[in-house]
Amino acid sequence: MHAIETEGLTKDFGFWKRRFRAVDGLNLRVEEGTIHGFLGLNGAGKTTTIKMLIGAIRPTQGSASIKGQPAGSVRARSLIGYSPEHPRFYDMNALDYLELMGRICGVDGGRARSRAEELLETFDLGHAKDRSVQGFSAGMSQKLSLVQALIHEPDILILDEPTSNLDPVARYGLLKKLRELVTERELTVLVSSHILSEIEKVSDEVTIINNGRTVVENSIDGLKQEFAGNHFILDASDNQQAFSLLSQEASAEKVWLDKKHKVNIMAADIERLRFVLPKLLADNGLSLNAFAAKEFSLESIFMTVIGEGWDEQHQDEIDGAWQESLSGSVTDYYSRIGGYQR
Numbered sequence: 001m002h003a004i005e006t007e008g009l010t011k012d013f014g015f016w017k018r019r020f021r022a023v024d025g026l027n028l029r030v031e032e033g034t035i036h037g038f039l040g041l042n043g044a045g046k047t048t049t050i051k052m053l054i055g056a057i058r059p060t061q062g063s064a065s066i067k068g069q070p071a072g073s074v075r076a077r078s079l080i081g082y083s084p085e086h087p088r089f090y091d092m093n094a095l096d097y098l099e100l101m102g103r104i105c106g107v108d109g110g111r112a113r114s115r116a117e118e119l120l121e122t123f124d125l126g127h128a129k130d131r132s133v134q135g136f137s138a139g140m141s142q143k144l145s146l147v148q149a150l151i152h153e154p155d156i157l158i159l160d161e162p163t164s165n166l167d168p169v170a171r172y173g174l175l176k177k178l179r180e181l182v183t184e185r186e187l188t189v190l191v192s193s194h195i196l197s198e199i200e201k202v203s204d205e206v207t208i209i210n211n212g213r214t215v216v217e218n219s220i221d222g223l224k225q226e227f228a229g230n231h232f233i234l235d236a237s238d239n240q241q242a243f244s245l246l247s248q249e250a251s252a253e254k255v256w257l258d259k260k261h262k263v264n265i266m267a268a269d270i271e272r273l274r275f276v277l278p279k280l281l282a283d284n285g286l287s288l289n290a291f292a293a294k295e296f297s298l299e300s301i302f303m304t305v306i307g308e309g310w311d312e313q314h315q316d317e318i319d320g321a322w323q324e325s326l327s328g329s330v331t332d333y334y335s336r337i338g339g340y341q342r
């Protein structure tokens with residue numbers, strides 16, 4: 001049985017000519033005990049799907065189940081901890097608020113309070129437990145929303161863009177914590193995001209949607225393998241010369257030097273390339289430092305599958321943006337990868 005399963009899940013908004021299909025026949029499968037990344041550009045249909053999973057809105061067609069229970073049923077709801085895209089809280093202090101949320105979810109007051117204290121510590125919010133949650137910063141609110149989702153010890157966490165308000169360092173910290181929780185408590189997590197590089201680091205599997213439809217469904221490793229294809233990177237003692245030599249080699253379809261001055265090869269015939277390469281280099285007095293299939297990032301795969309195209313320049317921009325984001329501002333980061341934010 002899957003932790004989450006949908007069958008042709010569909011949601012239309014509006015009527016007649018204004019009718020708009022936000023989710024279109026989605027078949028989502030989330031294995032128990034995994035972190036499942038749910039990816040797509042803004043407007044792809046992630047939040048709408050999630051709202052159907054938690055039973056907040058009804059599907060127009062199709063169905064969804066949570067551990068075999070129909071989505072929206074009391075049993076299904078009790079299995080889920082949910083953190084919304086834009087969390088809002090009552091004006092209470094953190095502990096009282098969490099106790100209230102625990103009670104609403106059927107946890108008795110004392111137990112809810114001790115669990116709240118423990119979770120606040122886990123998420124480094126212990127210092128703010130007596131403060132009003134209305135005064136929490138965006139990052140603190142996001143963490144509080146996660147704590148609230150965990151208060152009744154759910155089996156499944158559904159998190160809608162839990163890191164969108166966080167700076168890159170905080171994002172990474174939060175996702176690392178999530179990974180620990182999954183291991184410790186055997187949780188299943190469905191986490192939506194349009195920021196792909198972070199999902200790549202913590203997810204076991206991903207579903208990428210576009211216009212309400214699945215475009216990719218795979219494990220992270222499987223995805224990379226599938227898309228790595230015939231692109232290889234070569235580093236030799238003289239890359240300029242290696243580039244010239246390979247440009248005339250029939251088993252290489254396309255050869256170029258990248259910004260790091262490594263030789264990139266799109267192989268026409270991988271077997272033959274592997275065979276001739278060492279000899280070609282040796283005969284010309286070159287030594288080989290490295291030769292490997294190119295590691296693809298989730299970003300490149302994402303842009304390829306949704307048809308926005310991908311090229312080396314994109315990769316360099318992303319690499320650069322990610323590096324810079326660790327020192328520079330978040331705004332910088334977003335503006336540099338602007339293509340994914342809309």
Ligand SMILES: Nc1ncnc2c1ncn2[C@@H]1O[C@H](COP(=O)(O)OP(=O)(O)O)[C@@H](O)[C@H]1O
Nearest residue numbers: 013014022040041042043044045046047048049
């Ligand atoms: N209540 C609604 N009424 C009409 N259209 C909606 C409603 N909610 C979402 N949509 C539309 O459905 C599409 C998917 O939205 P959403 O699920 O929020 O995407 P995502 O979470 O991936 O950014 C968008 O085009 C959005 O404008």
Ligand SMILES: [Mg+2]
Nearest residue numbers: 046047048085
């Ligand atoms: Mg959304």
